[in-house]
Amino acid sequence: MFPGASADREAAAYAIVGAPLDATTTFQPGTRFGPDRIRRFAETYDDYDRRTDQFFTDLSVHDAGDVHAWPDVPEYLEFLEGTLRDVVWDDAVPLTLGGEHTITYAGVAAVEPEVLVVLDAHLDLRDEYAGNPWSHxxxxxRVLEEGHADRLVVVGARTGSKAEWERADADDVTVVPPEATREWVTATNAGDTGLADVDSVYLSVDIDGADPGYAPGTGTMEPFGLSPREMRDAVRAVAPRSDGFxxxxxxxxxxGQAAALAGKLLREFVYAxxxxxx
Structure with a gap:
């Protein structure tokens, strides 16, 4: 169980679901261990948050355990989407622990937001990778093509194929490079980035958005990334507008560096x- 996630499912305002999918990870696999490691390395965090004057254990967070993965990715995503949609129908906010980034498709499909905001080193806009259209x-x-979100904002992106950058030039995609992240966060807090009037946002944090010096435990490390504090501030800015994470x-x-950062960012999302x- 995620530390402090002690609420009953029926009373939960937030529901944690583990999704240990590790089917298409490239370079360094191991995301199947992600949910357990995030829970483990969150054990040391204090219950109380001074900034918001809240106790995590008072915020009605439930840990529903893991949806154990299998190799058929589209089939797994469909099942996971149903699980997360049940959370939404119960008027709770789904908080999903990956697992490879492909699982975000299920979360977005369950929430159906207007905007998907992603903290990520990569654009993840390939039509296929190694012949697989369901790669991470x-x-x-896939989210944009299937109509599960109208717009995409990628914060921290610093790499992609030529075709991905061309796709990112379209009107439905905004890319915020690492060096512009602080300015973007300030503008978002001021209501000047187009999110203020949006009814629903889904926030996805790919831990490789962080510079690998801070979070080396990820499959595809990319230097020159975000600091943990920049990621924290982005999560705080977007969380109040979000219906899923x-x-x-x-x-x-x-x-444990990557898992510790992931668990802390989840808690920051809930507090905010x-x-x-x-």
Whole structure:
């Protein structure tokens, strides 16, 4: 169980679901261990958040355990979508622990937001990767093409194929490079980035959005990335506008740095979201 996620499902305002999919990870697999590691390395965090004057254990968070994965990715995503949609129908916010980034497709399909905001080193706008249209490198492309979100904002992106950058030039995609992240966060907090008038946002954190010096436990490391503080501030800015959240691409190839950051960002999401709720 995620530490502090002790609410009953019926009373939950937030529901954590693990999605340990590790079917298309490239370079360094291991995302199947992500949900367990995130839970484990969140054990040390204090219950109380001074900034928002809240206790995590008072915020009605439930841990529903894992939806165990199998190799048929489209079939698994369909099943996971149903699980997360049940959370939405119960008037709770789904918080998904990946698993590879492909699982975001299920979360977005369950929530059906207007805008998908992703913290990520990569654009994930490939039409296919290694012949597979359901690769983790294609998740943002699939979300847009299937109509599960109208717009995409990728914060921290610093790499992609030529075709991906051409797709990112379209009107439905905004790319915020790492060096512009602080300015974007400030503008978002001021209501100047186009999110203020949006009814629903889904926030996905790919842990490789962080510079690998901070979070080496991920499959496809990309230097010159975001600091943990920049990621925290972006999560705080977007969380009040969000109806779903996930953190993905944590593996077991470090000493817990990536998992610790992932667990902290989940807690930051909940604190910020709950503080803004009526």
């Amino acid at each position: 490198a294609c998740v943002c492309r 996930d953190v993905v691409e944590v593996n077991d190839r470090d000493d 979201h709950a503080a803004d709720s009526p």
